[in-house]
Amino acid sequence: MKRAGLTLSLLLVVLGQSLATTPRAPRPGGESAANGMVATVNPIATRAGVEALKAGGNAVDAAIACALTLGVVDGHNSGIGGGCFLTIRLADGRIVTLDGRETAPAAAARDMFLRNGKADSKLSQDGALAVGIPGELATLAYASTNFGRLPLRQLLEAAARVAENGFAIDSHYASRVRATRTELAAFPDARAVFLRGLPAVPAKGDILRQPDLADSYRAIAAQGTDWFYRGRFATKTATWIRTHGGVVTAADFARYAVVPREPVHGTYRGFEIVSFPPPSSGGVHVIQILNLLERFDLKAMGDSSADFVHTVAEAMKLAFADRSKWLGDPDFTKVPRGLLSKDYAAELAKNIRPDRASAVTGAGTPPFADADFFRREQSRHTTHFSTSDAEGNWVACTASLNTSFGSKVVVPGTGILLNNHMDDFSAQPGVPNYFGLVGAEANAIAAGKRPLSSMSPTIVLKDGKPILSVGAAGGPTIISQTLLAILRTLDFGKSPREALAGARLHHQWKPDELHVEAAFGDAVIAELRKRGHTVVVEKSLGAAQAVGLAPDGGFLGSADPRGEGLADGL
Numbered sequence: 001m002k003r004a005g006l007t008l009s010l011l012l013v014v015l016g017q018s019l020a021t022t023p024r025a026p027r028p029g030g031e032s033a034a035n036g037m038v039a040t041v042n043p044i045a046t047r048a049g050v051e052a053l054k055a056g057g058n059a060v061d062a063a064i065a066c067a068l069t070l071g072v073v074d075g076h077n078s079g080i081g082g083g084c085f086l087t088i089r090l091a092d093g094r095i096v097t098l099d100g101r102e103t104a105p106a107a108a109a110r111d112m113f114l115r116n117g118k119a120d121s122k123l124s125q126d127g128a129l130a131v132g133i134p135g136e137l138a139t140l141a142y143a144s145t146n147f148g149r150l151p152l153r154q155l156l157e158a159a160a161r162v163a164e165n166g167f168a169i170d171s172h173y174a175s176r177v178r179a180t181r182t183e184l185a186a187f188p189d190a191r192a193v194f195l196r197g198l199p200a201v202p203a204k205g206d207i208l209r210q211p212d213l214a215d216s217y218r219a220i221a222a223q224g225t226d227w228f229y230r231g232r233f234a235t236k237t238a239t240w241i242r243t244h245g246g247v248v249t250a251a252d253f254a255r256y257a258v259v260p261r262e263p264v265h266g267t268y269r270g271f272e273i274v275s276f277p278p279p280s281s282g283g284v285h286v287i288q289i290l291n292l293l294e295r296f297d298l299k300a301m302g303d304s305s306a307d308f309v310h311t312v313a314e315a316m317k318l319a320f321a322d323r324s325k326w327l328g329d330p331d332f333t334k335v336p337r338g339l340l341s342k343d344y345a346a347e348l349a350k351n352i353r354p355d356r357a358s359a360v361t362g363a364g365t366p367p368f369a370d371a372d373f374f375r376r377e378q379s380r381h382t383t384h385f386s387t388s389d390a391e392g393n394w395v396a397c398t399a400s401l402n403t404s405f406g407s408k409v410v411v412p413g414t415g416i417l418l419n420n421h422m423d424d425f426s427a428q429p430g431v432p433n434y435f436g437l438v439g440a441e442a443n444a445i446a447a448g449k450r451p452l453s454s455m456s457p458t459i460v461l462k463d464g465k466p467i468l469s470v471g472a473a474g475g476p477t478i479i480s481q482t483l484l485a486i487l488r489t490l491d492f493g494k495s496p497r498e499a500l501a502g503a504r505l506h507h508q509w510k511p512d513e514l515h516v517e518a519a520f521g522d523a524v525i526a527e528l529r530k531r532g533h534t535v536v537v538e539k540s541l542g543a544a545q546a547v548g549l550a551p552d553g554g555f556l557g558s559a560d561p562r563g564e565g566l567a568d569g570l
């Protein structure tokens with residue numbers, strides 16, 4: 001598969017925060033702490049989360065501190081110009097899933113990215129037309145008001161100080177700037193912040209200051225989120241976008257609303273899985289793949305054996321074929337609940353042969369596909385972080401601008417980088433998006449609609465008590481990474497760090513390629529080829545973060561050993 005001259009293989013390497021070539025040697029367990037844990041891709045963001053806990057905040061405040069700080073120190077991946085999905089397990093046992101996904105502007109049209117009848121990916125990936133209405137800030141504010149303990153303005157001020165004083169970029173940040181240099185140069189404010197603000201060839205340790213972003217955070221602290229959604233930022237953004245060929249209006253910002261949704265629930269070998277519902281495909285397919293895999297004795301196969309990789313990949317293929325047909329924003333399209341049915345998994349699992357890669361020709365038909373839907377009232381570009389506290393609040397949050405530096409548009413004078421999540425729609429049936437994902441009617445563009453996502457912030461419970469908060473970055477590989485972390489925790493008894501360190505695989509049905517990390521070893525890779533898989537070997541695939549319950553009742557946390565992140569606790 002080719003997309004903008006890049007193969008999926010190359011994309012998987014450049015996506016997410018996973019550019020370090022070899023995972024660090026796994027340390028058993030991960031970081032441990034008794035009273036709370038925070039795991040993010042960046043030590044400065046992790047420390048901001050821990051500071052929030054120390055200041056009397058709970059896991060929700062810690063997550064908000066992480067999100068706001070990641071928008072400063074990891075701003076090419078996520079920020080308030082983008083969106084997020086937030087899964088919270090509250091100490092009283094309630095599960096809350098907040099949909100902060102971007103929406104298409106009111107003037108968006110189904111064929112808006114077609115030129116001469118063909119989808120033009122440049123338009124959906126860079127510049128004014130690529131931008132969806134951002135939902136992260138509204139979601140953080142909603143979570144803060146309803147479930148947090150610290151004032152949002154305190155967390156904004158702490159993140160503003162990091163933006164104002166500057167921070168040393170990590171090697172991944174430096175590589176993202178180098179790789180996106182040409183695209184960033186096309187947008188004057190992005191050029192000023194990221195290209196003039198850093199040396200010509202940026203490297204780890206270079207200092208980046210973002211005074212405009214600090215001012216924006218402080219404006220929100222002083223004036224509330226209305227500054228962003230109904231005030232100066234909305235009008236400035238709309239003006240810039242309209243004068244540069246886009247269709248976003250200030251009214252689109254004023255209309256934006258966080259949607260509290262009903263989580264998707266599944267079970268796997270006696271554990272409860274709670275994850276994010278549509279418009280994410282993540283939760284649905286993590287649970288669907290677990291349903292398929294429950295029918296196989298993975299433990300007997302052995303972690304990372306050829307049998308294990310083959311079986312998991314076959315299950316992924318079946319689920320991603322379903323994704324291409326059935327998944328979209330449930331407020332606009334009918335997403336069948338039957339995708340989560342164990343009986344449906346039993347039927348689909350018959351397609352998995354132990355000795356041979358199967359040819360999956362298309363989506364299956366889940367039970368009651370025409371009658372039972374997710375209902376409206378249910379209610380490595382990207383980043384995932386997890387937090388927990390001693391009271392029993394656990395958070396899994398995945399946030400994103402979509403691809404590196406999103407649309408590359410920095411709204412003049414604000415330091416705020418805007419997403420390019422319009423590219424997560426299906427611009428034309430069967431035409432792959434940036435991630436090589438194909439979609440159809442269910443994910444076609446419509447005014448006010450939310451593009452389909454793979455973000456999978458997931459919490460695993462045993463007897464009603466959380467034991468794991470996990471999720472990942474990296475487009476569709478988010479689903480695979482989250483799944484593998486759960487399998488390694490539940491089937492193989494691994495700690496968070498070991499579960500994240502394990503070798504990864506990914507199959508998304510189209511293209512028909514099985515991506516595996518080299519760490520599986522030559523013998524396993526040769527055996528997979530023998531079974532008919534087109535194997536693409538990656539040095540490193542993805543970036544996941546996890547917090548787990550320690551045997552002593554405390555917490556274990558781990559940032560992805562492939563990256564430069566940190567887990568730390570209280």
Ligand code: GLY
Pocket residue numbers: 382400401402403424452453454455475476
């Ligand atoms: N932009 C990646 C996702 O939402 O799946």
